[in-house]
Amino acid sequence: MGNLKLKKHVSEVAKNALGKQYVLGRKEKVSRGALNIGRYYALDSSLGAEVYVDILRPHIILICGKRGYGKSYTMGVFVEEIARLEEEIKNNLGVVVVDTLGIFWPMHFPNMANVEKLSRWDDTPKGVDINLLVPKKFVNEYRSKGIDAHSFSIRTSELSPFHWCQLFNVKYTDPFGIVLTRAVLKMQSESNRFSIQELLECIKIDKRSNDAVCGVAENFLAMAESWGIFDRVGMGVNEIVTRGGIAVLDISHLSDQTLKVIVTSLVGEKIYEERVQERKIYELKKMGHDVEENGIPMVWLAIDEAQLFLPDGKNSLSKDVFINKWMRQGRQPGLSLLLATQRPSSLDQEIMSHCDIILCHRLTSQEDISALGKIRPVHMQEGIRESIKKMGDEKGVALVIDDTSESVHIIKIRHRHSWHGGAEPLVIEPQ
Ligand SMILES: Nc1ncnc2c1ncn2[C@@H]1O[C@H](COP(=O)(O)OP(=O)(O)OP(=O)(O)O)[C@@H](O)[C@H]1O
Numbered sequence: 001m002g003n004l005k006l007k008k009h010v011s012e013v014a015k016n017a018l019g020k021q022y023v024l025g026r027k028e029k030v031s032r033g034a035l036n037i038g039r040y041y042a043l044d045s046s047l048g049a050e051v052y053v054d055i056l057r058p059h060i061i062l063i064c065g066k067r068g069y070g071k072s073y074t075m076g077v078f079v080e081e082i083a084r085l086e087e088e089i090k091n092n093l094g095v096v097v098v099d100t101l102g103i104f105w106p107m108h109f110p111n112m113a114n115v116e117k118l119s120r121w122d123d124t125p126k127g128v129d130i131n132l133l134v135p136k137k138f139v140n141e142y143r144s145k146g147i148d149a150h151s152f153s154i155r156t157s158e159l160s161p162f163h164w165c166q167l168f169n170v171k172y173t174d175p176f177g178i179v180l181t182r183a184v185l186k187m188q189s190e191s192n193r194f195s196i197q198e199l200l201e202c203i204k205i206d207k208r209s210n211d212a213v214c215g216v217a218e219n220f221l222a223m224a225e226s227w228g229i230f231d232r233v234g235m236g237v238n239e240i241v242t243r244g245g246i247a248v249l250d251i252s253h254l255s256d257q258t259l260k261v262i263v264t265s266l267v268g269e270k271i272y273e274e275r276v277q278e279r280k281i282y283e284l285k286k287m288g289h290d291v292e293e294n295g296i297p298m299v300w301l302a303i304d305e306a307q308l309f310l311p312d313g314k315n316s317l318s319k320d321v322f323i324n325k326w327m328r329q330g331r332q333p334g335l336s337l338l339l340a341t342q343r344p345s346s347l348d349q350e351i352m353s354h355c356d357i358i359l360c361h362r363l364t365s366q367e368d369i370s371a372l373g374k375i376r377p378v379h380m381q382e383g384i385r386e387s388i389k390k391m392g393d394e395k396g397v398a399l400v401i402d403d404t405s406e407s408v409h410i411i412k413i414r415h416r417h418s419w420h421g422g423a424e425p426l427v428i429e430p431q
């Protein structure tokens with residue numbers, strides 16, 4: 001498509017948007033349950049009609065783009081929009097943001113730095129009511145800085161021998177791996193509540209254990225205790241996902257990447273299991289049975305830096321949860337994913353085929369453009385490379401590939417109402 005043709009296409013879309021409420025990710029024309037994420041963007045940088053994304057159905061959305069061009073910012077816009085949905089819709093949804101860098105807690109505050117820019121879009125600054133969850137060990141640190149944080153923990157008994165061996169990077173067949181596996185299975189068979197200390201005691205009284213293995217166990221389990229995330233009781237999934245609630249799971253303090261992956265996978269797994277159960281109740285209710293939907297609502301899980309959790313090539317725990325379950329089977333239980341990555345080429349390539357909306361900010365690496373190019377849908381009349389080039393280098397501008405309406409657009413994401421915590425720090429503020 002030439003320049004002119006693309007321009008015409010964009011303005012056609014804008015016209016549709018004005019007249020018919022054009023919604024990305026949706027076939028029907030319904031005016032409710034849509035997120036207003038920005039405006040159509042013409043090649044002369046002028047802005048067209050508002051852009052909406054469907055929220056009534058589950059979606060898998062990928063946001064990509066090079067460093068500093070708006071991925072986390074856009075993710076925040078989606079969260080803000082869910083937060084301001086009408087109550088009836090919002091109450092059937094719960095949002096969980098997995099925050100690996102600790103940049104989402106400032107969403108609680110209004111974006112006072114951009115009052116003027118917001119007013120140009122007829123918007124005003126507004127904070128989002130979030131439930132900031134941090135590992136129990138760090139709660140006081142946040143509170144001492146005046147940040148309202150709540151304790152988050154994982155029940156120790158939920159970790160399988162496989163999880164423990166991964167965390168400590170030991171093999172099942174190592175002397176310590178053998179004893180650890182035996183102890184975890186024994187404790188799990190006796191109770192679903194035990195502490196790390198009780199697990200250690202179990203290893204120590206194992207007759208087939210020896211001093212060397214006990215020493216290793218003491219060191220490793222002391223390390224696990226120091227992470228401050230595992231707990232005898234732990235947090236229930238219904239305390240993380242609530243109706244209309246936005247939970248920010250700040251795991252930035254967990255220094256070990258494997259630990260971040262395990263924690264996120266365990267949360268993802270529990271949400272999946274709960275929603276599979278809840279779906280049965282939803283079905284019975286639809287058939288007219290007198291049952292109450294009191295489980296967790298449909299879930300939107302946002303994962304920034306997704307390449308860390310769903311890397312290409314390597315098998316990982318999170319791939320089993322998020323690709324095999326959330327992506328392949330998540331539509332039925334009502335699970336949606338919002339993923340962001342700098343490196344689409346580093347993501348497991350199956351992910352692209354599951355995404356129904358791809359939002360691509362500026363991208364210049366050949367490798368990443370080629371990775372996206374592989375999914376070039378039939379309705380795209382020109383290559384991804386050419387389309388990305390045309391977007392220019394304005395921050396917040398994105399190419400959108402929408403599988404549902406089989407269309408491609410260039411849009412400008414709107415300004416944030418809430419404070420964006422991911423901006424680059426500057427040595428001095430420019431005059
Ligand atoms: N839609 C937008 N409107 C206005 N400014 C924006 C928009 N999107 C991004 N920006 C600007 O770009 C900056 C960087 O955005 P963001 O933090 O989202 O980058 P990123 O793509 O997540 O980068 P990284 O890969 O380093 O995490 C923001 O601090 C903001 O100043």
Ligand SMILES: [Mg+2]
Nearest residue numbers: 071072073422
């Ligand atoms: Mg970012």
